[in-house]
Amino acid sequence: MKNFALIGIAGYVAPRHLRAIKDTGNTLVAALDKFDSVGVIDSYFSKADFFVEFERFDRHIEKLKRQQNIQLDYVSICTPNYLHDAHIRMALRRNADAICEKPLVLNPWNIDALEAIEKESNNKINTILQLRLHPSIIALKQKIDSENKKEKYDVDLTYITSRGNWYHISWKGDESKSGGIATNIGVHFYDMLSWIFGEVQQNKVHVRQKDKASGYLEFEKARVRWYLSIDENSLPKVIQQKQQRTYRSITIDGKEIEFSDGFTDLHTKSYQEILKGKGFGLVDVKPSIEIVHDIRNFDLVTDGEKHPLIK
Template sequence: MKNFAMVGVAGYIAPRHLKAIKDTGNNLVAALDKFDSVGIMDSYFPKADFFVEFERFDRHIEKIKRQKNIQLDFVSICTPNYLHDSHIRMALRRGADAICEKPLVLNPWNVDALADIEKESGNRIHTILQLRLHPSIIALKNNVELKNKQGKHDVDLTYITSRGGWYHASWKGDESKSGGIATNIGIHFYDMLSWVFGEIQENVVHLREKDKAAGYLEFEKARVRWFLSIDEEMLPKEVKEKGQRTYRSITVDGEEIEFSGGFTELHTESYKEILKGNGFGLQDAKPSIDMVYDIRNKEIVNFGEKHFLIK
């Protein structure tokens, strides 16, 4: 049984991490969040100590190590994107491995700095790239490698996940904290695309607004037109009629890749791999971090291959 701490336990994604810790037979020792709506902990680790102030949380970790010989093995990080770098460093200082939600960090140079700290500490930094564990995406990657197509695959990626007015009032609506739409809701797709289709060769941005973004990515084995949005008005009519608020679609050479299900257990599978000494680290995460940094900073252009929703 490994000892875990968690920062950001009141966050949206935290329950998946709580479940993963529980399902892999491990123990949550302590948790931190500035918000105290954390009753979800009772379903998983009712005896875990909880703190709303970082200083008290940090002191507690030190105390239990000295007084009870309880050493943290992992710190799970579910905090806002801009805090990941700091919380990863804290985990390594405490002699623990870090398991951090994506995006691991916001800027490419943060990855290089963390690599130095990881080497010095002897502990590891893991990130959650769960689409690499999705059966449909694994099958796609295997199929692409098996076909070894001459020329490039044509890919259209559409992801619309409706968000209310709260989104823009929260840290997620602040680009300096979230990295913007492409980073906040798209980074796992960019990681998946580079994992399946190889190194990035071209990155063009056609649209970048607070609630939507679109562009063109060219990889070794694919040409990708992508569109991301949190605006429910962009949902297809048939999706709205079903009362659904999320739409995701990936077509490869005109063929739809079905991956709407199978997400609920992927965090647990990620933890299983990490605990076996596998999992995904800094260098796995870097290509998608490079991509979203460029998308955030590139000049918007009106030429090239565009996604059908912005033509």
């Protein structure tokens, strides 16, 4: 049984980590969040100690080690994006491995710094790249690899997930904290695309607004037109009529790739792999962080293939 701490336990994604810790037969010894609406913890680890101040949380971890000989094995990080870097460093200082939600960090140079710190420690930095564990995505990669097609695939990626006014008031609406739309809701898609289709050769941005972004990515094996939005008005009419608030679509050479299901246990699968020493690390995550950094900083252009929703 491994000992876990969890930072950001009041967040949206934290219950998936709590379930993964429990389902893999491990225990949560301490949790931290500035917000105290964390009753969900009772469904998983009611005896875990909870803190709202980092200093007391950090002191408690130290006391567990010195007074009870309880050493942390992992720190799970579910905090706002801009805090990931600092909390990963804290985990390694406590001689624990880090398990961090996406995006691991906001900028490529943050990864370079973490690589140096990881090498100095005996611990590992893991990130959640759950789409790499989705059965449909694994099957797609195997298919692409086996076809060895000479021409590039034509891919359209569309992801619209409606958010209310609260989004823009929260840290997610602050680009300096979230990295903007492409980083916050799209980074795992970019990871999936680079994993399947190879290195990026072109990156053009056509739209970059607070609630939507769109552009063109060319990989070794694919030309990708992508569109991301949190604006419910972006939803196709047929989806609006069904009163659905999310639309996810990937087409390859005009054929729809279905992967709407199969998401419920991907965090548990991620933890299982991490516990085997097969988690996704800094090398794996770097291409997608470079993509979103460039999307955030490149000048807008008018040339190149545009996604159908912005034509």
